[in-house]
Amino acid sequence: MTSQQSADQTADQRLAVWSTLDDPRVLRLLLAARPGWVVLDAQHGAWTDRSLTDVLLSLETDVPVWVRLADDRASGIGRALDAGAAGVVVPLVESPEQAAAAAAACRYPPRGRRSFGPMHGLVGRTAPSTSEADAAVRCAVMVETAAGLARAADIAAVPGVDMVFVGPNDLSLSLGTTLDALLADDGEGAPLPAVVAACRAAGVRAGAFGGGAERGRRLLELGFTDVVVATDTGLISAAAVAAVG
Numbered sequence: 001m002t003s004q005q006s007a008d009q010t011a012d013q014r015l016a017v018w019s020t021l022d023d024p025r026v027l028r029l030l031l032a033a034r035p036g037w038v039v040l041d042a043q044h045g046a047w048t049d050r051s052l053t054d055v056l057l058s059l060e061t062d063v064p065v066w067v068r069l070a071d072d073r074a075s076g077i078g079r080a081l082d083a084g085a086a087g088v089v090v091p092l093v094e095s096p097e098q099a100a101a102a103a104a105a106c107r108y109p110p111r112g113r114r115s116f117g118p119m120h121g122l123v124g125r126t127a128p129s130t131s132e133a134d135a136a137v138r139c140a141v142m143v144e145t146a147a148g149l150a151r152a153a154d155i156a157a158v159p160g161v162d163m164v165f166v167g168p169n170d171l172s173l174s175l176g177t178t179l180d181a182l183l184a185d186d187g188e189g190a191p192l193p194a195v196v197a198a199c200r201a202a203g204v205r206a207g208a209f210g211g212g213a214e215r216g217r218r219l220l221e222l223g224f225t226d227v228v229v230a231t232d233t234g235l236i237s238a239a240a241v242a243a244v245g
C-alpha cells in the first residue's frame with residue numbers, strides 16, 4: 001500500500017501479508033516490514049507440514065504468524081498450533097457445525113478438543129497453561145462458497161470463531177461471477193457487505209484476501225478489518241517487472 005493508503009487505515013485495521021514461498025529468508029523479509037499479521041499458506045502455497053513446523057519453531061518475532069491449512073482436519077490445526085502458529089485460517093467452511101469443529105480443534109478441553117502436545121515448541125521453554133494457550137489462539141474460518149455465504153451469520157456467531165475470512169477468488173467462482181464484480185458489488189444484500197455485517201453482529205473480526213494493494217484497499221472500504229494486501233510472489237514478481245520494464 002502507498003503511504004496515503006496506510007494513512008487511511010484505522011487503528012482497528014490489521015493488514016496482512018500472505019506467504020506462499022516456503023523459504024525462511026523470504027519470510028524474514030516479510031516480517032521485517034512488520035505487518036499486522038502474516039499467513040503461511042499450506043493450502044495453495046508451498047508450505048508443507050514439515051517446512052511450516054520448522055520455520056515456526058525457529059522464528060523469533062512478535063508479528064503474529066498464522067497458518068492457512070490445506071483443509072479443516074483437526075490434526076492439521078493441532079500440528080500448526082503445536083509448532084507455534086498464532087492462529088489458523090480454515091478453508092471452505094460452509095456450516096456452523098464445521099466452524100464449531102474448527103474452533104474446538106483450537107482449544108483444549110474443557111473448551112474444545114485440542115490434544116495436548118506442543119512438545120517441539122517447548123524445547124528450552126516453559127509450557128503456557130492450557131487456559132493461556134486457549135485465550136491466545138485465534139481461529140479464522142473461511143467463507144468462500146455460496147453455501148458458506150448463506151450461513152455466514154450463523155458461522156460468525158459460533159463461540160470460539162474469532163474471524164470470518166473471505167476467500168473472494170473461490171467465492172466469486174462459487175457464485176458464478178467474477179472477482180472484480182464481487183468486489184465492486186456493495187448494493188443491498190451484496191455478498192461482501194453481508195459478511196461484514198454478519199461479523200459486526202457477532203462481534204468477530206472480518207477478514208478477507210485482497211492479495212494486492214488495490215483489492216486490499218477495496219476490501220477495507222467495504223468494512224473488512226483484517227485484510228491481506230500483498231503476497232510474497234506478487235511483491236517479487238511486480239518488483240522484477242518494474243526493475244526491467
Ligand code: 3PY
Nearest residue numbers: 144167168169170209
Ligand atoms: C480465495 O480467494 O479463494 C482464497 O482462498 C485466498 O487465498
Ligand code: MG
Nearest residue numbers: 144167169170
Ligand atoms: Mg480459496
